[in-house]
Amino acid sequence: MPESEAELRRRLEEAESTLRAIREGEVDALVVRGAEQDEVFALGGQDSYRAFMEAMEIGAAALDGQGKLIYANAALCMLFGRSAKDLQKDGFFGALGESAGFTVRQLLQDAAQSRSSTQIALPCVGGYRHVEVGVAPLALGFGQGHALTFTDVTERIEAAAAHESDRIGRAIMASSNEAVLVCNQEGRITHANTGVRNFFNGSAVGRLFDEAFTLGFALSSGLMAGGDLIGVALAGSAVRGVEATLTTVGRTRDVLLSAAPLRQSGDTIFGCIVTIADVTERRATEKRQALLMDELTHRVKNTLTLVMAIAHRTIAASKDMGEFRTAFGRRLEALAATHSLLASDVWNGLTLEELIAVELAPFVTVGSERVKLTGVDVRVVPDAAVALGLIFHELVTNAVKYGALSGENGRIAISAAQQDDRIEIVWREHGGPPVMQPEKMGFGQTLISRGLGQHGEQATKVEFHPEGLVCRMYIAATQTAAA
């Protein structure tokens, strides 16, 4: 059969030429007959561009004119976390996602003339990555397509962002009046501004926070040591305004502490920032205010008790309502005058001179010939001042009614002198009408005799000499202060 022999010869010739072509490297792919379907195998070599593409660190892909994925290298597959087959099956733009896909389509349009590139956020294994996408026109065997490169610049961007943050952070720290320091994940101090020097002598950088600062916390804070504060911040919680005491060499201060985690992009916490504010003075002021409030409450109570006593005794001694009204009103005025004086001097006490002057003022001028003051420039504590104020009121009232101030010629000498650990204050009248011992002791006298109460070192003495009344009052030296 000549035809069949010719056919055999032709096939033999064809087989030989195929073998020769393979041997001589004229082909770079072979079709291998499989059980189900034929498969194409590329004959890779050192010079194969595919091997080169596969070895590249940057992701590379080729798309045909319709945007269909023809090829994706290993680096790109790794970036997506999917095999080239998956990418081909699901569609390249499906893998890119809506946002990145839109950007890349724009790039493909722009790249019709020349290369173009932009940055996109690419959905990858373990989250989004910043990727620089470059697109260039590519002539394919079957038309025009595009060559795409994907360069992961996440680390570069993060490094730049970290550098910028670091710069801003340092500027903030430097400008802060408070002590600001940064600790790493170990709780070791990595940065400290100049304010930290107020709490730590020398450089705190490099030390563990816990060791650098000896802190004492109130039980209610739930913290035991400085390390706990750092631990809370490193665990992701911000802590503000924790009160503590900070002990440095020979000194303990009240401080307010705040700590907050420092996060990198994402949720990774790489350290924490701690601020320390010295509130020792503020605390001292608060304590002083609390003390003053207690003192005020105490005095108001005392005053009310005093008012009650004055009311009862004035009623008992009054003949009628009119007399009560006058006497009670004047006594309250005396009390109020003393209080006003005390308040004007911020409750620091008054001098005897001031007390005497305020009581005498309505009747006679202090400094005039009728009033002689000696050694009365003595400051007395507030409680004693209130008591003395009332006594002086009664003495003045008495003098105006019956004594030295009832006429034009009477005089009063008031002197104060220290006797051992007490002060003797003497009120001496003369030049007034002759004095007689009263038949009964009114409240005025009771107040004079007992008014100093616990403040009196010794009972107050009232002597009714015919030439004038003499009253001796005693207060402990501890009730006075240098004027």
Add this chain to the structure above:
Amino acid sequence: MNEDQGTAGVGKTMKLTLYVAGQTPKSVAAIRNLERIVAEHLEGLYEVEVIDLREHPQLAREHNIVAIPTLVRSLPVPVQKIIGDLSDEEKVLVHLQVDN
């Protein structure tokens, strides 16, 4: 698949099929070389089909293709095959029996 067609005249049209495998260097080269040859020597007398066997491996059986790239002249008969990237223009023209 990609088809190019010249001004086909019945009886004198040369039907060429180039089998390639994606973009292997020799596939790309073969496509480029064939484009040049048909443009220069076969004006208006050809019908070219490029078949990517990576995408359509089942089409290899029609012409019993083993090596890639391979150019098949299926018309006029007898069928001629040229294996390689078609860089030897003389050889291609001889096989295609084109009278230069």
